[in-house]
Amino acid sequence: MLTLENFDNRLLDRITEHKLMKYLATDDLTQEQVEFALGQYWYPIHFFPDFLAHVITKSDKLEVKTFVSKVLYQELGEGSLKKSHEVLFTKVLPGFDVSSMAQNEPTQQLMSLFEQSCKSYETGVGFFYATEALDLTIVTGLSVAIKNLRGKSQLPWETIHLVQEPDHTDCVDSIFFNHLNKLEQDRVIEATHDAWIAWDKFFCGIYDGMKNLIKEPCAA
Numbered sequence: 161m162l163t164l165e166n167f168d169n170r171l172l173d174r175i176t177e178h179k180l181m182k183y184l185a186t187d188d189l190t191q192e193q194v195e196f197a198l199g200q201y202w203y204p205i206h207f208f209p210d211f212l213a214h215v216i217t218k219s220d221k222l223e224v225k226t227f228v229s230k231v232l233y234q235e236l237g238e239g240s241l242k243k244s245h246e247v248l249f250t251k252v253l254p255g256f257d258v259s260s261m262a263q264n265e266p267t268q269q270l271m272s273l274f275e276q277s278c279k280s281y282e283t284g285v286g287f288f289y290a291t292e293a294l295d296l297t298i299v300t301g302l303s304v305a306i307k308n309l310r311g312k313s314q315l316p317w318e319t320i321h322l323v324q325e326p327d328h329t330d331c332v333d334s335i336f337f338n339h340l341n342k343l344e345q346d347r348v349i350e351a352t353h354d355a356w357i358a359w360d361k362f363f364c365g366i367y368d369g370m371k372n373l374i375k376e377p378c379a380a
Contacts, residue, residue, distance in 0.1 A: 175294050176294060183370065197366050200267045216229055231288075231292075251316075285336070299321045303317070
């Protein structure tokens with residue numbers, strides 16, 4: 161995992177220790193609250209393969225194409241549709257259509273930046289790194305909430321992330337350290353910071369939305 165001094169890892173620390181993760185770990189969340197969180201997270205999951213494909217097409221470096229394509233192959237199930245991350249995600253809460261919920265404003269902002277970032281491979285790699293750096297944090301947080309709600313001990317969607325995430329971070333590390341010049345690295349770092357800020361707002365949007373769904377008891 162990248163640990164360059166140029167990265168403001170305080171941003172990453174703020175996200176990985178976000179109050180949303182603690183809230184997702186509480187054992188009294190309602191199904192409506194969990195559905196809200198899953199419904200918002202559906203959008204970056206659904207777009208991520210398209211995003212990676214755009215980064216591949218924008219890069220003129222074979223090395224970048226190779227490492228990003230490895231992650232794309234895993235995201236899409238390594239040739240097996242039933243193992244694709246998106247398909248596994250749609251099955252985490254039976255009976256709930258994860259694609260049915262409208263985006264809230266922070267989700268709209270995150271997705272807009274995601275779409276803009278893949279217009280160049282430097283900014284794309286920055287958003288790629290930023291997302292992979294926090295991926296297990298949100299996957300674990302959502303998985304805990306789902307398992308608490310359903311009483312399940314294992315989720316294939318979580319398991320596949322635990323297996324594949326080291327590959328993903330190794331790929332982005334290799335791109336950054338071995339195949340980018342100083343100017344390209346600076347652009348990646350700037351895009352990474354922008355992405356972390358957007359992800360932080362996204363997590364705040366989920367937290368606020370979940371809290372707003374709490375039914376307050378009527379006053380006596």
